[in-house]
Amino acid sequence: MRAGAKMETLRVELPTRRSTTRLARALSSVLAAGDCLTLNGPLGVGKTFLTRALCRALGLPTVEPVTSPTFTLVNEHPTVPPVAHADVYRLDSPDEVRDLGLAAMRGEGRLVVVEWGEPFVEALGGDAVVVRLEREPRGAEISATGERSAAVVDALRAKLVEGAAGC
Ligand SMILES: Nc1ncnc2c1ncn2[C@@H]1O[C@H](COP(=O)(O)OP(=O)(O)OP(=O)(O)O)[C@@H](O)[C@H]1O
Numbered sequence: 001m002r003a004g005a006k007m008e009t010l011r012v013e014l015p016t017r018r019s020t021t022r023l024a025r026a027l028s029s030v031l032a033a034g035d036c037l038t039l040n041g042p043l044g045v046g047k048t049f050l051t052r053a054l055c056r057a058l059g060l061p062t063v064e065p066v067t068s069p070t071f072t073l074v075n076e077h078p079t080v081p082p083v084a085h086a087d088v089y090r091l092d093s094p095d096e097v098r099d100l101g102l103a104a105m106r107g108e109g110r111l112v113v114v115e116w117g118e119p120f121v122e123a124l125g126g127d128a129v130v131v132r133l134e135r136e137p138r139g140a141e142i143s144a145t146g147e148r149s150a151a152v153v154d155a156l157r158a159k160l161v162e163g164a165a166g167c
Pocket residue numbers: 014015016017018020041042043044045046047048049050068115138
């Protein structure tokens with residue numbers, strides 16, 4: 001970890017779908033090719049909703065569906081950068097997650113978003129932005145597991161403060 005890097009968890013209230021869409025837009029402006037975002041939280045909390053809003057913010061037309069890849073495991077979207085959207089709910093071991101090849105996809109310039117990915121960060125290539133969604137009340141805790149993801153969380157914090165101030 002670089003000296004002076006902030007590792008505090010960022011907390012965001014998400015009382016409305018609109019606020020989740022705003023968070024996705026802010027994420028779209030700070031995440032880049034090769035980054036990894038994990039989304040955890042109870043069934044139906046909004047992991048796919050957030051991913052869909054992120055893909056829209058990265059240029060995916062509204063006619064293109066973004067659905068939970070629960071059975072396909074990985075869906076790819078022609079966004080900029082391209083998003084690989086995975087759902088590892090049904091996988092038990094880091095080796096099964098590693099076999100999906102998501103770390104290599106990061107190396108090839110995909111932005112990798114993984115529902116239920118937090119326990120498997122190492123198998124995903126490490127250094128991920130970790131989002132924990134909560135339902136009552138709706139909100140998110142966002143943290144980092146490495147140097148690059150800490151920089152992303154810092155930039156996200158700044159974006160959200162800017163947005164709240166109406167800049
Ligand atoms: N503030 C909010 N943010 C996000 N989604 C919300 C919010 N309020 C209500 N919703 C609704 O909650 C649902 C979230 O469903 P979604 O499929 O995204 O959940 P999920 O976490 O991906 O579920 P699963 O664990 O089954 O994959 C959507 O129907 C969405 O419209």
